[in-house]
Amino acid sequence: MADWDDQKLEQVTKNCQKKPSALPLKNLVRSFMKRDVYPRQRKLAFLAHAWQQLLPDELIEHTCLENIRSGRLRVLVDNAPCLHELTLLKENLLTQLYELCPEVMLSDIKFVRGIWYKTNEEGVKIAKYHNDRQ
Secondary structure (H helix, E strand, O other), X not given: OOOOOHHHHHHHHHHHHOOOOOOOHHHHHHHHHHXXXXXXXXXXXXXXXXXXXXXXXXXXXXXXXXXXXXXXXEEXXXXXXXXXXXXXXXXXXXXXXXXXXHHHOOOEEEEEEOOOEEEOOOOOEEEOOOOOOO
């Protein structure tokens, strides 16, 4: 066994009692937002603006840009006829979106049947979130 004098023992005790230096949570959240969230939001905002320029109002009201991941834009569509029409327009839309938003580096569009809203008594669409159960 090693010779342990009081000075060595005191040093080991101090080392064990040191708290690891950690960034405050707000700095970690801020870093995550800057690195991951804000760039994705910016890309979606560019695409949403171009989306509204390219599609007629009849189709826009039936679509919702859900997310973009790895160059693939995921679009919710609330009815089958619009989903079919958008599927037929997919290649043309992809080309035009790429031309309007080259910084997004869009490689694909995936159309998915889905609802992002609730309808009130008058038939007006109200935004619904994923964790809403009603």
